[in-house]
Amino acid sequence: MLEASGTSTAPRISPRRTPPTWLVVAIACAGQFLVVLDVSVVNVALPSMRTDLALSAQGLQWVVNAYAIAFAGFMLLGGRAGDLYGRKRMFLVGLGLFTLASLGGGLAQDGWQLLLARAVQGLGAAVLAPSTLTLLTAAVPEGAARARAIATWTAVGAGGGAAGGLVGGALVDGLSWRWVLLINVPVGAVVLAGALLWLTESRGGLRRRLDLPGALLVTTGLATLAYGISQTESEGWAATATLVPLLAGLALLGLFLLVEARTAAPLMPLGLLRLRSVASANVAMLVSGSSMFSMWFFMTLYAQNVLGYSPLEAGLALVPSSLAVVLGSKAAPRFLPVLGARNVAVLGTLVAAVGFGWQSTMTADGGYLTAIMIPGVLMMLGAGMAATPLASLAISGAAPGDAGLVSGLINTSRTMGGSLGLAVMSTIAASRSGGEDADPAALTDGYALVFRTASAVLVVAALLMWLWLPAKSPKPEQKAASAD
16 A cells, blocks of 8 residues: 655745745635636536437436536545645645546547546545645645635635626637636646646645545545435435445444444544544535535526526526625624624625525516515525635645545535535425426426525524534644544
8 A cells, every 4th residue: 555755743845935924725626617618618508418429318417417426435535635646736636636627628539538537536526626635735834814715715615606607608608618617727727737836735744544434434434425315306215226325325324433443544543533522524515515505506506497598697696606706605694703604604694594585486477576586685695604614624724644535535525415405406496396398487387496494404504503513723733632
């Protein structure tokens, strides 16, 4: 097995001249933007992909799922690899894989080629995403400056998800579906060059082996669980094709925890889960993400299937919401010194809950201002405010050598929460409306029920945050204990 070099307990930085902090933040955020953008950018291109490559309905579903499953399944492994072998190195490896896979997908001539490219994209994203946050936190000292940097990272990531519909609609209408993938190539090449030239290496200094049995179990378990979740939309929750992978994924994750408890150098030290800030922030991210992630999906469907917007018009309609999530993310650090991370997270979640409740009053002939813009702004303003303190609390609770792992964990919680939430919400919508072939009034009823359910979940999430999140960031001795 490979071993990480070095014996110091502090993060190691190469002797090369340290680049300006703003440059590190910009490069890290650019990588995060690409990762999150590709979760949603292909949605509006799916009909064109199906026509051009003769994809079946199931194959079309896997254009989205292949990326999401690989992304979720390999995230923890990507985070730990960054701690052991270097965050810059893993950033370059992940972005290189992602960029090459984007090129392959954009040039695909058959359906299987596109699906393979999307899976490799997801693998690259899983290696890249944890490094974006750990490079940023390693470059910025803990305190107000780091809170602002994490807010920028959160805003850019959320903005990438929000911009997916707009960017995808513009590329499909103006060029072709291939450009929703090919656009990553020049952008990825520029970011790669900047990272190679200006980023300095850092890693956790403890001499450890990569826990290959643990890595295999957690990756297989998360991927199997994600596959089971993806089956719920087409097969339902009670079908064998859904239950078998869901139960198998949970069993593999349970076995992973048993292995980690008995391994000298575990992939994920279970002491991290006993640290209140890490455990509570990840659970809060999973629960709140299960509602907030579905907003873009159902707002786009409502705009197109009910109000008759084109893909580009639907993307433009959500621009204020995209700006609101950036505003919320950037405003959160200003409130942190006054209110504290826990209170800001609770406040943001409640603002989002109000927005989801408002959206649940939608009608089949709703006007843009009251049926899309204002509730959308409230939902995403709250989402941005909540995500920044949750990420900050989770990272502040980790010892330096575990920062990449915790970054991977918070990304995994958000991704798995979003995937599970979207599957559940899709089932709720279909149970009320009767499916996507229903008339606009029935579709509206289904979407409204989704937003009412999401609002209730967010109220529960806010209560959970208030009771469990620590009022203050962990002290240095608490962080050191998490690495034991």
